[in-house]
Amino acid sequence: VSGSAIFEVLVHTAFAERILIPTKDVLRYNEYVSRKVDEALLNELNTTLVSTTFIAGHHITLADLVLFGLLVDEIALWDTAQKVKFVSLTRWFVHLQNLPGLREFLERSDRNLIVPLTLADVQAHEVKGKKKGK
Secondary structure: HHHHHHHHHHHHHHHHHOOOOOOHHHHHHHHHHHOOHHHHHHHHHHHHOOOEEEEOOOOHHHHHHHHHHHHHHOOOOOHHHHHOHHHHHHHHHHHOOOOOHHHHHHHHOOOOOOOOOOOHHHHHHHHHHHHHOO
16 A cells, blocks of 8 residues: 555545644644655654644644654554654554554555554663663
């Protein structure tokens, strides 16, 4: 399934659920979508999501759905170290992938789903980091 097919489903879901983009976030959303997915973008999104549930605040918008479609193939393959490094982005991704409709679509299209972090994952990663620092 191509990224454009995912995008079409996301847009359809957004309109069906009346998920709108607040005007002030349209430019920011366009900037994210046009950028190459790299460490800087992931850091920026992770920082944005530290204090919010969704990209534009505490309510889902089309920006979340489009960014999810942009990032799904990369984030779904992250190992524990990457999930811990981008913990807020990981939380956001897990939340979105479990929304009704989106999860069913991902399963039907044989997309990888990200496995949520557990406290044990984070603690084990912290212990490994401390051992490396010695």
